[in-house]
Amino acid sequence: MVGKGRKLRAVCIVSVALAFGGSAHAQWTRQLELGLVHDTNLSRAQNPEDQIKDTALVARAALSRPFPIGDYADATAGVDARLTRYTKSHGASFASLGANAGARRKLGLGLTAPWIALDGNAAYEDAREEIRDAMRYAVSVTAGKRFTPELDGSVGFAYDRRVQRKDYVEEDEDLTGYGGKPFSLQGRSLFARLNYALGERAGLIGAAALRHGDVVSSTRRNFAIFAGSNAIADDPALGADFIAYRLSGASTRTLSGGISWSLASRTALEATLTKDDTTVRGGLDYRAVIFALTLIHRQ
Amino acid sequence: MNRPFVLAMLSTLSVAGVAADLHAVVRSDKGEPVRDAVVVAVPEAPVAKPGRAPKLEQVEQIGEEFVPKVKAILVGSPVSFPNRDSVRHHVYSFSPPKRFDLPLYVGTPAKPVVFDKPGVVVLGCNIHDWMIGYIYVSESPYYATTGADGEVTISGIPAGDYTVRVWHPQLADVVEDTRRKLEANESADMLWRVALKPEVRIRRAPSATRRGPY
Numbered sequence: 462m463v464g465k466g467r468k469l470r471a472v473c474i475v476s477v478a479l480a481f482g483g484s485a486h487a488q489w490t491r492q493l494e495l496g497l498v499h500d501t502n503l504s505r506a507q508n509p510e511d512q513i514k515d516t517a518l519v520a521r522a523a524l525s526r527p528f529p530i531g532d533y534a535d536a537t538a539g540v541d542a543r544l545t546r547y548t549k550s551h552g553a554s555f556a557s558l559g560a561n562a563g564a565r566r567k568l569g570l571g572l573t574a575p576w577i578a579l580d581g582n583a584a585y586e587d588a589r590e591e592i593r594d595a596m597r598y599a600v601s602v603t604a605g606k607r608f609t610p611e612l613d614g615s616v617g618f619a620y621d622r623r624v625q626r627k628d629y630v631e632e633d634e635d636l637t638g639y640g641g642k643p644f645s646l647q648g649r650s651l652f653a654r655l656n657y658a659l660g661e662r663a664g665l666i667g668a669a670a671l672r673h674g675d676v677v678s679s680t681r682r683n684f685a686i687f688a689g690s691n692a693i694a695d696d697p698a699l700g701a702d703f704i705a706y707r708l709s710g711a712s713t714r715t716l717s718g719g720i721s722w723s724l725a726s727r728t729a730l731e732a733t734l735t736k737d738d739t740t741v742r743g744g745l746d747y748r749a750v751i752f753a754l755t756l757i758h759r760q
Numbered sequence: 761m762n763r764p765f766v767l768a769m770l771s772t773l774s775v776a777g778v779a780a781d782l783h784a785v786v787r788s789d790k791g792e793p794v795r796d797a798v799v800v801a802v803p804e805a806p807v808a809k810p811g812r813a814p815k816l817e818q819v820e821q822i823g824e825e826f827v828p829k830v831k832a833i834l835v836g837s838p839v840s841f842p843n844r845d846s847v848r849h850h851v852y853s854f855s856p857p858k859r860f861d862l863p864l865y866v867g868t869p870a871k872p873v874v875f876d877k878p879g880v881v882v883l884g885c886n887i888h889d890w891m892i893g894y895i896y897v898s899e900s901p902y903y904a905t906t907g908a909d910g911e912v913t914i915s916g917i918p919a920g921d922y923t924v925r926v927w928h929p930q931l932a933d934v935v936e937d938t939r940r941k942l943e944a945n946e947s948a949d950m951l952w953r954v955a956l957k958p959e960v961r962i963r964r965a966p967s968a969t970r971r972g973p974y
Contacts, residue, residue: 488846494968521968527847532863535848535887570852570861572889572962607889610960658963666969721965726823729965759966 490539494521496755503550504679504699505739507747511680513699517547517554519755525561534566541584552590552698559584559597575606590698592705594626595644605654614655621674622647629694640692643707648674661723666733668717676711676739678747679703689743713739719753728758779916780942782902785951786910786926793910794954796830797928801902801914801940804921811916812901816872818842819883819893821849824964826883826893830929832903833895838872850886857881857897880927890964894929919944930956 496519504513525539539561546554561582568575581600588594598621605615625644652670659665679696680686681703687693690706697703719733735751786797814836820827822844833839843849843866852861857879862869864887875881875897883893896903902922904912925937932955942948 490847492966496968529848529864533850535864567850567886570850570886571854572884574886607962610962654969656967661959661961661963664963664965666967668969717969719969721967723963723965726964727966729967731968733969753968755968757966757968 488526490525490527491760492521492523492525493758494519494755496520496753498545498754499752500749501751502747502749503547503553504703505676505747505749506678506680507686507745508680508683511683511703512747513550513679515547515550515553517545519546519753520544523561530564534564536562536564538562541582543584550699553588553593555586555588555593557584557586557597572607572610575604578603578605588698590696591627592625592629592694592696593644593698596624596626598622598624611658612655614653616651616653619650619652620647621650640707641694643677643690643692643694643696643705645692646675646677646707648672648676648713663723664721666717666719666721666731668715670713670715672713672715674711675707675709676713676741677705677707678741678745679705685743686745689741689745708741708745711739711741713737727760728756731755731757778919778944780919780944781947782914782917782924782942783947783949784904784906784912784914784924784926785949786906786928787951787953789953789955791953793906793908794928794956795906795908795910796828797906797910797926797952797954798830798832798896798898799904799906799912799914799924799926799950800832800896800898800900801917801922801924801942802900803902803918804923804939807901807918807920809918811918814838816840819895820844821851821885821891824849824885824888824891826891828905829892830894830896830905832898832905833875834901834903835878835897835899836874836876837897838874839895840868840872842868848887849891851883852886853881853883855879855881858895861886888964890962892961896927917942919946924950926952926954928954928956930959932957 498519499516501514502512503515506512521543523541525537528536530536541559543557559582563580565578579602584597586595601617601619603615603617607613623646625642629641650670650672655667657665679699686706690708692707694705696705715737717735721729721731723729733753737749740746784799786794788794814834817833817837817839819831820842841851848864848866850864857877858875858881860873878897878899881895885891902914902917904914906912921941923937924940926935
């Protein structure tokens with residue numbers, strides 16, 4: 462399926478051009494991100510021989526616009542385009558185009574007044590391998606507070622859902638009880654974030670999350686995971702002999718830390734290291750470490 | 761306590777009539793020019809015809825910053841806060857000389873805020889935490905703010921005895937006032953060397969992991 466999705470990638474490129482080609486006085490806030498992501502277990506596999514290490518080039522452009530809702534709150538709506546291109550697992554490369562909306566309000570006046578936010582987004586992901594094409598949805602509610610000029614934090618709850626576009630179970634396949642949409646997933650998360658400024662230029666980032674729900678693990682043929690899964694399909698994005706299995710009732714603990722370095726008032730370089738530990742019933746646990754280096758410009 | 765270091769005193773005459781000029785130079789303890797220092801000469805006896813009266817002043821919001829960052833005004837002056845940005849701002853202050861807030865707005869709020877008590881008013885924006893500004897409300901009409909060269913001249917000061925002070929948002933210690941007699945047609949030079957503490961500002965940086973301004 463290489464070559465598929467050119468239309469959507471073209472849309473993404475046009476979006477980037479729109480994001481930064483327009484005049485600055487408009488009410489749109491524009492954010493452009495360029496980065497590298499290295500994933501030690503892109504396949505989310507348990508067995509070391511099935512774990513695919515890969516690095517991706519990531520570009521993201523977002524446009525958002527505020528809308529007033531009363532004297533003390535603002536809503537925002539925006540669009541978001543993303544390109545992720547893996548260096549080895551080309552079939553997992555994807556482009557996505559989405560829309561987002563949110564509202565946030567400070568519950569008082571001043572630096573240390575707490576705030577709440579409600580956010581939602583929907584995006585269509587067009588991968589090189591059609592099996593991975595999906596709609597993604599997420600909603601979150603977040604509450605936060607600045608404790609000192611240097612330290613601020615937030616906690617929240619999120620619900621995410623991914624709906625695979627096509628079902629890949631053939632009518633003549635004998636897979637009674639199994640679905641053909643291993644990439645259709647949903648989960649609920651609790652998360653917390655902390656930011657600590659080391660000065661005007663540097664800042665530390667810390668985050669933790671606990672997610673409970675479905676995960677997809679791609680491995681070579683494996684009876685144990687087959688028995689523990691409830692949807693399967695070939696996953697040629699990671700190898701001709703790879704199969705994607707959906708595992709339900711999984712818990713993922715995520716810890717993330719990083720540093721942000723301001724290059725200018727609207728430009729920063731962010732480096733983060735994220736560790737995912739996933740526990741699945743039946744001992745199908747796996748781990749992934751993700752390093753991301755991102756250049757961000759906001760206008 | 762950091763004492764002002766007054767170097768130069770009387771110098772050449774420069775202005776015709778009975779008024780004097782005060783040329784102020786403010787340097788850091790490292791010798792660098794100090795921008796945005798407010799220099800005020802307070803007459804020790806009432807002045808018959810003060811040099812200026814309260815008038816409409818403004819502090820703009822441009823590029824999500826207050827412009828100017830330090831604004832000196834005469835007590836009783838109304839100040840408008842035009843928002844030149846496309847995003848809404850919520851300007852507020854908790855400072856005792858003037859507590860106020862202007863809920864989220866774009867453009868110019870219809871009613872200016874009157875600063876009727878002398879002192880320092882610290883401005884903030886409730887949306888963009890990194891925005892910080894200062895209004896120095898002077899009880900005397902003889903004031904000015906230093907430029908990038910750390911210098912400023914206050915012209916047309918009536919002859920008499922004055923208390924001269926300097927203020928800056930980052931002053932490490934209170935600078936003692938200086939008593940100074942200004943003669944008619946005199947141009948007086950004054951130099952302060954002040955210790956400045958590092959500026960504490962909320963970090964302003966976009967993030968890939970955090971959305972929204974706060």
